[in-house]
Amino acid sequence: MPTSDQSAPMPARNTASEVLFTEKLWPTIWIWVVVVGLSSAGILMFAPISAAAGIIAALVLLAVMTTLLVVTTPTITVTRDSLRVGRATIDRKFVGTTEAFKKGEATAERGTRLNGLAYMCFRGWIDAVVKIEITDPADRTPYWLVSSRRPDELVAALGGN
Numbered sequence: 001m002p003t004s005d006q007s008a009p010m011p012a013r014n015t016a017s018e019v020l021f022t023e024k025l026w027p028t029i030w031i032w033v034v035v036v037g038l039s040s041a042g043i044l045m046f047a048p049i050s051a052a053a054g055i056i057a058a059l060v061l062l063a064v065m066t067t068l069l070v071v072t073t074p075t076i077t078v079t080r081d082s083l084r085v086g087r088a089t090i091d092r093k094f095v096g097t098t099e100a101f102k103k104g105e106a107t108a109e110r111g112t113r114l115n116g117l118a119y120m121c122f123r124g125w126i127d128a129v130v131k132i133e134i135t136d137p138a139d140r141t142p143y144w145l146v147s148s149r150r151p152d153e154l155v156a157a158l159g160g161n
Contacts, residue, residue, distance in 0.1 A: 017080075018079060020078045020079060020080065021077070022075065022077045023076045023149065023154070024075050025076070025121075025126060025147055025148075025149075026073055027073070027123075030125070031069070035069065038065065039058050039061035039062035041061070042058035045057060074087075078154070083132070083144075085119075086121050088121070090144075092158075094135050094136035094139070095132055096132075098133070098159075099155065100129075100131075100152055100154070100155050101151070102127060106127055106128055106129045115143070117140055117142055118141060118142060118143050118145050119143075120145050121144070121146050126147040126148065126149055128148055129145050130145075130148050130151045130154050130155060132145075
């Protein structure tokens with residue numbers, strides 16, 4: 001039986017699963033204003049039937065749109081072993097060069113320079129994007145293009161420029 005002056009051994013830290021970077025791509029405030037505005041249209045549609053029906057319709061629309069926005073909000077997570085963007089995951093050994101783009105350059109990356117085989121996870125309410133080269137020879141995806149409010153931190157976490 002251990003005495004009170006003996007300490008229990010500390011478990012070893014799993015550095016492979018240590019999170020180096022995480023970001024949730026939440027909608028901006030103006031998206032929530034639009035959701036409230038659209039849900040209030042339920043009052044206009046059902047008010048001729050009854051005021052209560054209009055209010056209930058507005059609340060149901062608000063709940064549905066809020067749930068959809070929250071459930072579909074992707075998370076970017078970088079660990080020592082993997083990169084996860086939304087539902088997609090790749091081993092870090094297959095991550096090549098990374099580069100951040102802002103303003104006009106980000107628009108060009110999402111538009112005229114976009115490769116149709118790229119994995120895309122961007123949101124219209126976030127300007128900057130990060131281009132992550134994929135070096136897996138078995139994967140036809142040339143790169144991932146990901147929205148980020150903190151693109152420089154994401155690039156640094158991936159060991160980029």
